[in-house]
Structures are given as C-alpha cells and as structure tokens.
Amino acid sequence: MSTKFGAYCGKVLKVDLTTRKVEEYPFSDEERELFLGGKIMAAKIVYDNVTEKIDPLSPENMLVITTGPMNAIGAPCSSRFNCSTISPLTGYYTSSNCGGDFGLHLKRAGLDGLIVTGKSDEKVYLYVTPDGVEFKNADALWGLKTGATQEAIPEKGGKFVIGPAGENLVKYACVISGERAAGRGGVGAVFGSKNLKGIVAYGIKSPAVHDRDKLRQVNKEWTERLKAHPTTGNQLPKLGTAGLVTSMQAKNLLSTHNYRSGKYEHFEDISGETLHDEHLVRNSGCTTCPIRCARVVKVDGKEVKGPEVETLGLFGPNILNHDIQSIFDWNYEMDELGMDTISCGNTISFAMELNEKGMWDNGLEFGKIDNIRQIIDDIAHRRGIGDDLAEGSKRLSEKFGGKEFAMNVKGMELAAYEPRGAVGQGLGYAVANRGGCHLNGGYLVVMEGLGLSVNPYTTGAKAGLCAMFQDLMETCSAGGNCLFTTYAFFPMFLMNKPNGMIARIVNTVATKIGFAIALILRVPTAVAMHMPFNMLPHTKAIQAATGMKMTFGKFIRIGERGYNLERMIDVRLGVSSKDDTLPERLTTELQIATNPKSKVPIDKLKKKYYKVRFWDENGIPTKKLLKRLKIDK
C-alpha cells in the first residue's frame, strides 16, 4: 500500500507472534484524513479488531504502535509515538505515549504503524527494518532491567523494551525507549504476556513531505514561538515539570497524605527550585525538542533522568516524604524495572492508609521511607506484599476494602493533582477514556490555576472546556507532537501577564462561554471554516507536510472523532456512566473545612459534560453523533 499524502510511509505491518506471520495491514488515505495517526489511528485499528471483551493478558489482545505525520520530518517536539492496547490495569482501552527515539526509527524503517498480536512460544524481541521483521531470541535478555536490555541488544536503532515488571505482568508495567517511558496503563505487561521483551526499529530514510520549503518555514516559526512562550521557553526549560510543585502548593493542588490535602508543609524540599539549586546536573529532552524540560540528576554518582512532577508528588507529599534524593533513587529504579511511577506511588500511598486504618498489616507507613526501595523491587518481582501491590489500587481495594480512598478511576491511579483544588480537573479524571489520567482528562488544571486563574471551584463552562481540550490534545498527540506544544493555544500576552486586565477578563469570561465554545465547535458549518486567527502552528505544519487541507475546525473535529472512537471501544468493553466517577473522598469530604466548595460536584459536572459531548444520560455516544463523525456508517 502507498499513500498520496506526504509525511506518511503508507504502510502498517501486522505481526502475529503465534504463527510468526507478517503481513501488511490495510489503512487507506481516506482513513488517514479521518484519523490522522498516532493514538487515533491506533484506536481505529483496535475498534475494528477488538469486538468483544477480552483478557488483556491473553494472546487475543493486540499492541498497536503508531507514529504520526509530524514524526521524523524535522518538526519541533515531534518524537512522540504511541502504544495502544487493552489495558490489564483497567480492562479498557489505553494509549500510552513515549518520547524516546523508537518512533523516529520505526518511521524511518518505512512504517506508520506496527501491530503485534498472538503470543510467542519463546522469549523474543523483534527487529524491524525496511527489509522486514526478524524474530530474535531473547532468552539472554529475560530478567534484565531496561537499561541493561537496551545495551545488550546488538542491533542499532531505536529500542522499546520492558524490564522485570513487564515480564512479571505487573498491572502497571511500562515500556522504555532510551530513558523515556510509555508509562501508563500497563502496556509493559501486555508485552510480557506475549513473551515479547522488546522491539528494535532501524531505518535511515524519512518519508517525503508535500511542501518542503513551506514546512521548513513553519517549523522555524514554530520553534521560535516555543522558545518565546513563557511556559515552553522559560518555565519548563529552567525548572522542568518539577517547577509545578510550588504552584500546586499555592493553589491547593498538591496531593498530600493520600489526597487528604492539597498542601504539604515541607513542599520546598521536593520542589523544582530545590532540584534546580541543589541537584541539577543539566537539563535534557526528547530528540527534536527545543524545550528540554527533562532534568538530569545523580543517583549513586551516575547521571540519570530526574523525576517529573507526578513522581515528586506521589512519592513526596502523598506519602509524607520530603527527601528529594530518595525520590531520584526510586524514580530511576522504577524506570529500570519498567514500572509506571504514578500508579506505583499512588498504590503505595493507598496501602499505607490501609495499614494506618488497620485494614491490611503490610509494614508501610506514611513518612517511613526506609523500606520503599525494597518494596519497589518486590512489586516488580511480585515478592511478598509486592504481589498484591502489583495489582494496583482498585484490586487492592476489592481485597482489603477502602474503595472510598483508593485513588483511581476505572482502575487507573490518579496523577498528583488534587482535584478538589480544581474541579474541572476532577471532571477530566472521572471521564477520561483511559481512567484517572490528568492528560486524557483535558488537563484543565492549566486554566484553573497553573496558567490562567479561572475560578477553580465553579462548574460553569468546565464541561465545555474539558471536552474542547480533550479533543485538542487528542489531535496534537495523533500528529506525533508533545502535548506541551498545545500551550501555544494560550497566547503569550495572557500567560506573561496573569495580573493584567486582559487575563482577568479572560478568567471571568471563560466560566461563562466555555459551554458555548464547545457547542460552536461541533456545528458542522463552523468546523469547516478557518478560524479568523490560528492559535495553533500544528495545522499549518500538517498541511505543509501532508498536503491535507487542515483548518483549526478540522483539527478539533479529528480529536473529537478520536475521543469518541476510544469511548466506543470502552463502551464495548463495559464502560458506562457508573464508571465516570471519582473516589468518595474527593466528592464528599471537603478539602478545606472552611470552604464548602472544596469538593468535586461530579454528578453536576458529568451531566453537563454528557450534553456537550452529545452522549446519552448513560454516557454512550448517540448513533447520530457516531454517524456525523464517520465512526459508524
């Protein structure tokens, strides 16, 4: 198969590990225009193939690794690739995004995507080149950590591997490329269940683009804009995501003591400022990224990737730990073992509260950190209590009780943002397709305190804004770009002057018109038009690279299609309104005793959200909507 569009390879391969058959998977140009690439392309493939509930760790499950048109063509922040599957953590659809160089190599190997099904009868890794797919014995790699595995694989190229956690089917095992992780949803366990240690891709030729000169000009302007923006050009390069800790503290958003509070008295000890002043070796980043938000720190004298804000929050305030070096050590070890730091930290804090309440005698205590390093290793190898902890907080609550303070949605653990300090973020957690994910939930916390200062407690417009940002981020990711590039949506004059008159007007108006914005974006005639001004460079870049006509409205519509497609996979697997909720602690207990609004009014928010989405009262997309979005004919 080939394609008329630039920036695509026009080829997707399907590998059956059981039969070792490799064949081309049909994906048409019409589908490329509708689903673009990355996570939405993957959702289309899963939707067409997983037609009933399956055991995520059975050979019937499929791994769909996809790239987007922005990968490997010189666009900024464009090394992000996607790995989708049915999650062993949630039982629903999950897509996990990674910034390692594997995606670039996969595309240079001539593939837009790689589908892996079945189960190998021996331990293997795959070697993908323009010449095809080779099956390589992985007996010597089994048991190795992710760093050692990548070093031991002799073939050159981009590598995407699991560690012991994936081999031992830890429900939140991740897959690592270089130092970056496809972290969430347990995709590493699906690799392990298939006896697949990893995949190596190698190629040297990027696909041709539609208009090289135009693309070069767009990329240049885009890079300059990223460097000039206060978030991507100043805050993130200087302080990384760790720089959020102090902002979260100020705004009651820092999950503390298993989400009993949004503030931590020792927050400064684990802040981005402390990391910068006392521990930073240098900043770093994904290939092709001008932002460079990653931190390099030292563990046992070795220079390693430092923790993101999520890990600092969940292994810091959430377990009452203010020893930042301990978090560096554990973060590095979890990457080496191949485990999601968010789910791991959140599950440990839940176990601490179970122990505190006398519901499970497990030796874990808030503020006690001397046994955490061992527990992490025990989880990855399923030893002792590690075997229970490897199942995640939802299954733990089913065994020991405590569902009301088990901080997950649909089985996926929440990130480090305490949603009672930003109720729109709470809505996002509740309705996110892959479970309690801050990003898949629309990341409204940026509007509710971290970028703008929209009232974090009002429900007005939050549903509309949530849906709009979910759709926006969906398409951004499908293109192959880092989600940080969506900060371009927030003009510099707003972000630079948070106390200015314009920002204050926007903060007020945003609570009144978000619902209307979301509706307008869904009216077909409005979507078909160009917006009077274009806030996103992505549309120009996609148009120059592929030759597809790309308006802002079409960009948003692709995201809406993707989001609903993922929802329909989940619906098929059993999701409905009953699952779009939060742990009771967040909906019934006040975060601040003197503030009656400091809890998430989830039922009210959810009702509005379903209306904006054109879903029925049970959270199911209507047939009319699916037809309009060309998901169903």
Place this chain on the structure above:
Amino acid sequence: MVTVKLFGTARLKFNEKEVQVEASTVKELTVVLAERYGVKAKDLRQFLIFVNDSNITALKMFRTKLNDGDVIMLLSPASGG
C-alpha cells in the same frame, strides 16, 4: 515587616529565596523589591502574587493591604507540565 518568598522564575531571576520587607500594600511591596533588584515595579507585578495563601486576584489586587507577619509568595507567571 512581611516575608517575601521567591519561587519559580522569580527566584532564578533575582537569585534570592526569601527576603524581609517593610511595605503596607502589595503595590508598595513591588516598588521596594524593584529598587532592591534594579528592575521596574511593573515587571514584578507580572508574577503571580499570593498573600497568605490567597492570590491577589481574589483580594484587592495591588491595593491589597499587608500586615506584619504576612507571607507573600512570588511565583512564575506561567507554569505547566
């Protein structure tokens, strides 16, 4: 006397963690700090400013009164992750 804690890009720019200042309003505070750091007061007003855990946007902006013992946080104008 109030305590000003600098965080984010404010700390990196002025290379100071904490400072004690005499000021009766937030506006006056920015003038005093501007002199101290050799910048314009209007530049300092572009940081997020919290007085005892409350954003000044929820108080009386730069007219917010300060009392002895108040703790003021200066934060990056924009953050994200």
